[in-house]
Amino acid sequence: MAIEVRIPTILRTYTGGEKAVTAAGGSLSALIDDLEANHPGLKERLLDGGDLRRFVNVYVNDEDVRFIGGLDAELSDGDQVVVLPAVAGGSR
Amino acid sequence: MLTIDRATYDAIVAHAVRDHPDEACGIVAGPEGSDRPERLVEMVNAAGSPTFYEFDSTELLELYKEMWKRDEEPVVVYHSHTATEAYPSRTDIGLAGEPGAHYVLVSTRDRFTDDGNNDGPVEFRSYRIVDGEVTEEDVTVVDELPARG
Numbered sequence: 262m263a264i265e266v267r268i269p270t271i272l273r274t275y276t277g278g279e280k281a282v283t284a285a286g287g288s289l290s291a292l293i294d295d296l297e298a299n300h301p302g303l304k305e306r307l308l309d310g311g312d313l314r315r316f317v318n319v320y321v322n323d324e325d326v327r328f329i330g331g332l333d334a335e336l337s338d339g340d341q342v343v344v345l346p347a348v349a350g351g352s353r
Numbered sequence: 354m355l356t357i358d359r360a361t362y363d364a365i366v367a368h369a370v371r372d373h374p375d376e377a378c379g380i381v382a383g384p385e386g387s388d389r390p391e392r393l394v395e396m397v398n399a400a401g402s403p404t405f406y407e408f409d410s411t412e413l414l415e416l417y418k419e420m421w422k423r424d425e426e427p428v429v430v431y432h433s434h435t436a437t438e439a440y441p442s443r444t445d446i447g448l449a450g451e452p453g454a455h456y457v458l459v460s461t462r463d464r465f466t467d468d469g470n471n472d473g474p475v476e477f478r479s480y481r482i483v484d485g486e487v488t489e490e491d492v493t494v495v496d497e498l499p500a501r502g
Contacts, residue, residue, distance in 0.1 A: 270426075271450050316448055318410045325410045345413055346450025348396075351376065351405035352434040352442050 369433035
């Protein structure tokens, strides 16, 4: 099973500079474990205490995973996953 | 150093003034690796707040897909502070996710008095934010960006 995962610039230190990598998994959670196995350190940047980090966005086929089950979102062969850091900040 | 054309500079300031007292935000995209801020994209502040800004997650994805299609990257990421100086806050630094971008901070705090726009100055400053380190840089405003090398 192959799922393409698009990696944002700030996380490419974990993928040897690659913009996209392939991974496998029937759910987002399983996919992240598979990513971690090949690109150690990535999981910590995506998850915090077992949940997706508040300021990391993950999309499956253009849907924000928060709307389709979060880490339980189901994945199948050929799905496109995109990781993007939130663009956010504030004066406090 | 950030080199930016006058029209884009003015448009960023106008956006910040228009959205005051909420924070305004957006990017200026340019060809990958060019360091040329060419295409201004004003974003909606999904937080709609005077002390916080965040791009809507769906609009964020659309923005990046459009940039990837055009072989662009965010050359400038800008937002406004409406009651404090144009310097990155701890939140700004912690959330800065584009190590290659110029982070532009605009402050509208001196532009407005309690009874409205007093045409005071708008502060416009630029920074690099990499691994939690903030480095201010000069801003050069030109009539037009130089021809592509």
